[in-house]
Amino acid sequence: MNTALFTGGAIAALAFAPTSICIAQPAxxxxxxxxxxxxxxxxxxxxxxxxxxxxxxxxxxxFEFSEPLLAVRRVEIEGAASAVVQLNPGDAFFDVELGGVQxxxxxxxxxxxxxxxxxxxxSASARLLVxxxxxxxxxxxxxxxxxxxxxxxxxxxxxxxxxxxxxxxxxxxxGYITAFGNASGLLGNFAPEVSGPEQxxxxxxxxxxxxxxxxxxxxRSLPGDLVVSVSSSDPLVVxxxxxxxxxxxxxxxxxxTGSAAxxxxxxxxxxxxxQVSSIDLAARVSPDEAPLAQINADQYIxxxxxxxxxxxxxxxxxxxxxxxxxxxxxxxxxxxxxETSFTFNAAGSYDxxxxxxxxxxxxxxxxxxxxxAASPFDLSSPVTTQEAKRFLWQxxxxxxxxxxxxxxxxxxxxxxxxxxxVAANLPTVAVMNQLGPIQNEGIRVDNLWDDxxxxxxxxxxxxxxxxxxxxxxxxDDASDSAEGLTYTYSNYLRHSxxxxxxxxxxxYRELLEEITYSGAMGRYLTYMFNRxxxxxxxxxxxxxxxxxxxxxxxIGLWFLNQDGSRQVDVFGDDIPTYDNEDIKQFxxxxxxxxxxxxxxxxxxxxxxxxxxxxxxxxxxFGAKQLLNYAxxxxxxxxxxxxxxSEANAISDITAALDNVFLHPSHPAFIAExxxxxxxxxxxxxxxxERVADAYAGFGPYGTGVRGDLRATIKxxxxxxxxxxxxxxxxxxxxxxxxxxVMILGAARATNQLKRRDLAFPYQSDRDMSFLFxxxxxxFFEAPTVFNFYLPDFMPAGTQxxxxxxxxxxxxxxxxxxxxxxxxQIKFQIAxxxxxxxxxxxxxxxxxxxADDFGGLVDGVAQQYYHxxxxxxxxxxxxxxxxxxxxxxxRIRSAVYMCLCSPEFRVxx
Numbered sequence: 001m002n003t004a005l006f007t008g009g010a011i012a013a014l015a016f017a018p019t020s021i022c023i024a025q026p027a028x029x030x031x032x033x034x035x036x037x038x039x040x041x042x043x044x045x046x047x048x049x050x051x052x053x054x055x056x057x058x059x060x061x062x063f064e065f066s067e068p069l070l071a072v073r074r075v076e077i078e079g080a081a082s083a084v085v086q087l088n089p090g091d092a093f094f095d096v097e098l099g100g101v102q103x104x105x106x107x108x109x110x111x112x113x114x115x116x117x118x119x120x121x122x123s124a125s126a127r128l129l130v131x132x133x134x135x136x137x138x139x140x141x142x143x144x145x146x147x148x149x150x151x152x153x154x155x156x157x158x159x160x161x162x163x164x165x166x167x168x169x170x171x172x173x174x175g176y177i178t179a180f181g182n183a184s185g186l187l188g189n190f191a192p193e194v195s196g197p198e199q200x201x202x203x204x205x206x207x208x209x210x211x212x213x214x215x216x217x218x219x220r221s222l223p224g225d226l227v228v229s230v231s232s233s234d235p236l237v238v239x240x241x242x243x244x245x246x247x248x249x250x251x252x253x254x255x256x257t258g259s260a261a262x263x264x265x266x267x268x269x270x271x272x273x274x275q276v277s278s279i280d281l282a283a284r285v286s287p288d289e290a291p292l293a294q295i296n297a298d299q300y301i302x303x304x305x306x307x308x309x310x311x312x313x314x315x316x317x318x319x320x321x322x323x324x325x326x327x328x329x330x331x332x333x334x335x336x337x338x339e340t341s342f343t344f345n346a347a348g349s350y351d352x353x354x355x356x357x358x359x360x361x362x363x364x365x366x367x368x369x370x371x372x373a374a375s376p377f378d379l380s381s382p383v384t385t386q387e388a389k390r391f392l393w394q395x396x397x398x399x400x401x402x403x404x405x406x407x408x409x410x411x412x413x414x415x416x417x418x419x420x421x422v423a424a425n426l427p428t429v430a431v432m433n434q435l436g437p438i439q440n441e442g443i444r445v446d447n448l449w450d451d452x453x454x455x456x457x458x459x460x461x462x463x464x465x466x467x468x469x470x471x472x473x474x475x476d477d478a479s480d481s482a483e484g485l486t487y488t489y490s491n492y493l494r495h496s497x498x499x500x501x502x503x504x505x506x507x508y509r510e511l512l513e514e515i516t517y518s519g520a521m522g523r524y525l526t527y528m529f530n531r532x533x534x535x536x537x538x539x540x541x542x543x544x545x546x547x548x549x550x551x552x553x554x555i556g557l558w559f560l561n562q563d564g565s566r567q568v569d570v571f572g573d574d575i576p577t578y579d580n581e582d583i584k585q586f587x588x589x590x591x592x593x594x595x596x597x598x599x600x601x602x603x604x605x606x607x608x609x610x611x612x613x614x615x616x617x618x619x620x621f622g623a624k625q626l627l628n629y630a631x632x633x634x635x636x637x638x639x640x641x642x643x644x645s646e647a648n649a650i651s652d653i654t655a656a657l658d659n660v661f662l663h664p665s666h667p668a669f670i671a672e673x674x675x676x677x678x679x680x681x682x683x684x685x686x687x688x689e690r691v692a693d694a695y696a697g698f699g700p701y702g703t704g705v706r707g708d709l710r711a712t713i714k715x716x717x718x719x720x721x722x723x724x725x726x727x728x729x730x731x732x733x734x735x736x737x738x739x740x741v742m743i744l745g746a747a748r749a750t751n752q753l754k755r756r757d758l759a760f761p762y763q764s765d766r767d768m769s770f771l772f773x774x775x776x777x778x779f780f781e782a783p784t785v786f787n788f789y790l791p792d793f794m795p796a797g798t799q800x801x802x803x804x805x806x807x808x809x810x811x812x813x814x815x816x817x818x819x820x821x822x823x824q825i826k827f828q829i830a831x832x833x834x835x836x837x838x839x840x841x842x843x844x845x846x847x848x849x850a851d852d853f854g855g856l857v858d859g860v861a862q863q864y865y866h867x868x869x870x871x872x873x874x875x876x877x878x879x880x881x882x883x884x885x886x887x888x889x890r891i892r893s894a895v896y897m898c899l900c901s902p903e904f905r906v907x908x
Contacts, residue, residue, distance in 0.1 A: 028124050030064040061109055063124055064093040065116065070570050073113035078217075083109075115570045191275035192226065193217040194268070199282040201318065202258035207285070207360065210320050214245070214252040214279065216270055227271045228252075234264035238283050258285035291317040291356040293366035296804040299684035301371045301727040303720065307343040308370055312354050314804065315366075321359040328353045330370065347374035349729045368803055369730050377724035383408050387725070389749075390866040391415075393737070393907055394679050395717050396459035398745025403459065412723070416714055419460035424499050425452050427486040445485045446476070446779035453744045464496035464713060465489070466741075467677035469780065470787045471670070472515055472553050476780035478524035484609025485780065487599045488520045497710055508670060508695075508707040509661045512553065516653060519596055520609045521545070525785065527590045528612060532620035541620065546586035548785050550578050550627075554660035560668040562692050563685035577665055578627060585624050589656040592619025592649055619649045626659040633658045661707065667692035674712060676791055679722040681735040682805045691715040728867060732800070734908030736809040738788075739775035739821045746829045746899055749864050750836045774820025776812040788812055822900045830896035833888065841891075848890045853881040856890070860898045866907055873903050 032041055068090045075085050081100025096109055114121035195215045202209035216226065226247075232240040242257040243266055256266060262285055269278040294314035299306070312325055327335035329342040330350025344350060349371045357363040383391075388407040392399035395416070407415045427448045452462050469492055479485040491514045493499070498506030515521050522528030525544040533540050551557060559567040559575040566574045593612040621642050628637035634655050642648040660666065671691035675683045683691075693699035694715035697706050701714040716722065727733050737745075772778035782788050789811035794801040833841060840863060847856040857877050861869040877897045884890045898904060 027066040028063060028121065029066050031126055032060075032062040032064065033126075034060060059098050061096045061098065061126060062093055063096070063111055063114075065114070065121075066092070067116050067118060068092050069094060070115045070117065072111055072115070073571055076108075076110045076112060078108040113571060192270045192272055192277040194270055194277045194279045196254065196268075196279050196281060199284060200254070200256060200266070202256060202283070202285050207258050209255045209258070209283070211246070211253040211255040212281075214254050214268065216252050229269045229271075231267045231269075232264050232283075233267075234262060236260055237262040237264040237285050238266060240266075254281065256283060258283075261285050289318045290362040290364040291315055291322050291358055293354060293356050293364045294802050294804065295352075295354050295366040295368045297352070297368050297370065299686060300368060300682075300732060301684065301721060301730055302373070302686065303376055304347055304372045304374060305343050305345045306370070306372045307341060308352075309339070309341045310352065310354070310368070311339040312356060312366070313338055315356055317356075317358055322356055323359045324357045326355045326357070328355075344370060344372045347372050347726070366802055369732060371727050371730035371733070373720075373724050373726040376720045377726075379412060379718060379723065383411055386868065390907075391717070391723075392459075393745060393866040394722065395713075396463050396745075396748075397453040397741060398748035400748050412718060413714065416460065416717065419458065420497055420710060422458045422461070424461055424493050424497075424501075425456045425458050426490045426493055426499075427452070428490060431486070445482050445489065448486075449489065449779050450744060454747045460713070461493055461497045463678075463741075464709070465492040467674060468492045468496055468511065470677060470782070471673050472511075473782040473785055473787050474520055474524050474780060475782070478608070479520040479780075480523070480608035483599060484520060487609050488518060489780070491515065491518065495709070497713075506709045507705065508709055509657065510707075511709075512549075512657055512661065513653075515553075516545075516549070516590075516657065517593070517611045518609070519612050522593055522595075522612050523608050527593065528608075529594050529618075530587075530591045531618045532588065532591045541584075541587035541591050543583050543587040545590050547583050549656075550582070550586065550660055552785060554669065555663045555665045556669045558665075560665040561685075562668050562696075563689035564668045564672045564683075564692070565685055577663070582625075582627060585626060586656060588620040588622070588624050589626075589652050592616055594618075614646050614649050616644050616646060616649060619644070619652075621648060621652075624652070626656060627663060629663060631662075633662045667696040667706075671695055671712070671716075673791055674716050676735065676806075676808060678713075678716050679719075679735065680733070681807050681809075682732060683721060687719055687721045690719055728908045732803060732805050734906055736807055736813075737905055737907050738777060738809055739812070739817065739824070740771065740777040740779075742821075742899075742905060743771070743775075743824055743828050746825070746864060750829065750840060771824060774817065774824050776814075776817050776820075822896075825899045826896050829899060830892045833892060833895075844891045844894070845887060848887045848894070853878050853890070853894070856881065856894050857898065860894045864895075864898060865904055867903070869898070869901075869903060873901050877901070 030041060069087060069092065070089055072085055072087055072094055075083060075096055077083050077096075077098070080098045083099070084097040085094060086097065087094035094111075094114075096111075098109070108125065110123055110125040111121070112123055114124060193216070197212040197214075200209045200212055228245045228247075230240045230243045230245065232238045232243070237258070237260055238256050239259055242259065243254065244256070245252060245254050245268060254266075254268065264283045264285075266281045266283050267278055268281065269276055292315060293312060294316075296311050296314060298309040300308070302308075310327065315322070325336060325338055327340055327342075329335065329344075329352050330348075332344060332350060333342055335342065342352075349369060352368045352370055353365050354368075355363055355365050385404060385408055388404045389399040391407060391412055392403055396403065403415065406418065410418075427445050431448070452458075453466075456462055469489070472492075474488060476485050479488045491511065494502050494504035495506060495508075495511035495514060498504050504510060519528060522545075525548060527542050527545040530542045531539055555577050557577060559577055561567055569575050592615050594615045595608060596610045596613045598610040621644050623641045624639040626632070626634070626637035626639065637659060639652060639655050642651070668688055671694075672683065672688050675687060675691060680687070690699060691712060694701040695707065695712045696702065697704045697708065697711070699715065701711045701718070702708070703711045705711075721727065772781045776783075777788050789808040791808050792806050793808045793811040794804075794806050795810050800807055844856060844859055847853075847859050850856070854874065857869070857874050861874075877894065880897060881890055881894055884893050
């Protein structure tokens with residue numbers, strides 16, 4: 001059967017077979033058929049004798065209901081080439097216009113999921129015998145045409161009232177066809193068409209499989225005429241007498257009872273008195289298995305009283321026979337069902353256990369830890385050294401003594417405000433020129449960047465820019481040169497927190513515009529030299545940037561609520577934010593941009609990275625339809641046709657950027673991605689909403705300006721979920737650290753000495769771009785536009801997946817990087833003890849020669865760790881150090897093992 005997203009056509013039909021209706025709510029009250037909505041009524045139950053109408057015109061089948069309708073999910077057709085569904089929400093009917101119907105064939109029309117305010121109609125269907133020709137001819141197509149059609153092939157009398165109901169109708173035609181079949185050259189009696197499930201499962205010892213549908217189509221017989229026989233290839237596994245085939249209004253279902261473990265083939269034969277068709281179903285009888293449990297909670301940390309919504313909707317069972325679902329809310333109460341809720345009134349950490357039990361008594365459990373704080377964290381309370389370090393691992397490239405001292409003396413928000421006022425360390429062409437001959441030795445901007453990250457005083461800006469680079473990735477090759485890459489990265493730096501010198505305000509909308517005109521992005525996403533459509537030459541605008549600016553840079557695939565949850569339609573399905581036609585329309589916006597004159601400081605040296613310029617001959621100035629949402633900008637998302645001018649070309653891009661920037665999904669989309677980059681892989685919806693509010697200009701940190709990244713980063717870093725230490729008791733709290741941030745942060749935490757004898761004071765003599773081979777991360781080296789890892793990545797087969805939690809950074813943890821990361825920790829940090837601060841080196845030297853190496857481990861952990869080391873990890877490392885001789889080896893080994901510990905590599 002075909003599914004209809006259709007175009008119209010003109011046919012004529014003759015008479016109807018009995019109509020099979022599966023009614024829920026709203027109730028189907030009538031069918032009307034004819035060349036238009038003014039056709040003749042058709043009985044819902046029982047046959048119809050005649051249906052006069054003109055041969056010409058489009059044939060329409062109208063489904064009428066007892067109440068107004070909202071939507072029809074789809075219409076499926078058989079025996080026709082096309083259909084158009086017409087429904088005006090609020091009408092109590094919808095029309096199906098049919099075209100390309102086969103002559104003398106059977107037409108089936110099934111309406112699937114008709115929605116009204118009162119419920120869901122799963123299926124409403126009609127079956128018709130269709131004729132296109134006025135065979136008599138008398139100007140209309142009616143029952144006499146059927147007789148004429150039959151008389152063309154037989155000398156016998158026209159159809160008689162064979163069933164004795166006093167009228168010659170469609171049931172007599174079915175009897176006639178069954179009696180004469182192909183021998184009379186009439187409408188052929190074809191064998192039934194049978195399809196069904198590929199495999200059925202049951203448990204042994206009386207276990208029963210689920211009922212599975214078997215679709216039987218026999219256009220030359222009536223429901224009830226088919227005869228079904230059953231056989232089994234191995235009766236010891238499946239006794240054919242234990243196979244049930246049930247018919248209900250023409251629909252069939254099959255199930256069987258397993259006798260013993262093993263496999264058998266069940267053969268079902270359907271005969272209509274003349275033709276027989278069969279289907280083989282693979283039946284497997286195996287020991288029942290426990291359900292596979294998966295749990296989800298709308299929040300797993302929060303302040304008392306904390307109401308949490310739980311469900312196990314993602315759970316599964318091989319035999320789909322889950323009988324009960326029981327809940328234990330950490331000893332605080334019990335519950336049952338697939339979905340439930342519970343309010344935790346007291347502070348504490350609670351292991352919520354869901355137990356799923358199947359019909360045979362097999363069960364499995366899944367645990368979700370819920371951690372409840374007594375009250376929100378007080379940001380005005382004194383900050384300890386340990387907490388300052390943890391904050392800097394989130395907000396910077398690791399801690400250093402100066403920043404720690406500032407935070408312990410002034411607090412978190414004061415440090416953020418101080419960072420707002422720090423001048424940007426921009427890797428400009430002028431800075432590159434300071435390198436002199438070093439530039440000729442292949443030093444690139446990524447060498448410059450790692451030194452900013454380790455030693456720069458604008459830590460929050462550098463860290464924020466790195467997060468933005470992962471939301472809007474680019475490839476360094478697209479910048480074409482070191483000068484070009486300095487310009488490209490400077491855009492992210494300036495717009496992350498604003499830059500007075502270049503009039504950047506620190507707004508995401510400004511960043512999006514700067515990136516859109518950037519030649520590096522134009523090359524990377526292939527819209528530089530993008531041309532308007534020219535059908536005569538087979539040219540269509542490139543769609544790359546049009547797609548990614550929506551999918552990855554602004555709104556994502558699905559309509560979001562402000563808390564990041566997906567909106568659903570009347571069917572309960574997620575609502576897409578855009579479709580392929582929207583991409584095509586946006587692609588027409590990004591036409592006519594070509595390579596510019598390069599970066600102002602070095603014209604001609606980096607034309608591929610500097611701002612692009614217009615070639616108006618290639619820009620599409622016709623009307624364009626952008627996303628149309630409530631309050632859309634421009635109004636209704638529509639851009640009218642305009643004259644060819646640079647002002648109008650710029651206006652097109654401005655309208656497109658405003659269209660996605662002002663989309664209702666945009667704040668939550670950006671908020672969740674920023675949270676994942678700084679503080680938590682699994683923020684609660686409440687956390688996302690608070691950050692999205694700040695981004696939209698509201699809440700305690702909002703400034704009234706949408707897209708204000710200063711307000712947004714405050715909301716990310718100062719939120720209760722980021723700062724409250726109570727939540728760290730939850731095993732699912734926090735995030736894996738990025739390998740690159742971890743390595744750079746460890747260098748910063750060690751207060752590595754600034755290099756000597758080099759032109760730029762922060763310059764490192766290592767090229768960290770080669771880190772990618774070991775850790776699959778490097779500066780501007782994301783392998784695709786989707787970044788190094790997907791924001792919703794869940795490690796398969798792990799407890800994280802069972803609890804519905806993401807861990808994006810673990811997507812790049814594999815056989816290679818698991819070794820490469822620890823190798824780089826050794827090479828970049830542990831073996832570079834001559835670059836550690838003298839005080840740190842001297843402290844560890846004293847501790848390395850003590851009788852108890854616990855002091856050495858504590859000294860290393862105090863320098864690096866964001867949270868206290870557990871006694872178990874400490875004991876393992878102390879024991880290993882006792883096997884190592886030599887002060888220097890012992891110190892290096894202590895640093896190496898502490899930094900390789902999972903406790904350090906997960907920021908909690």
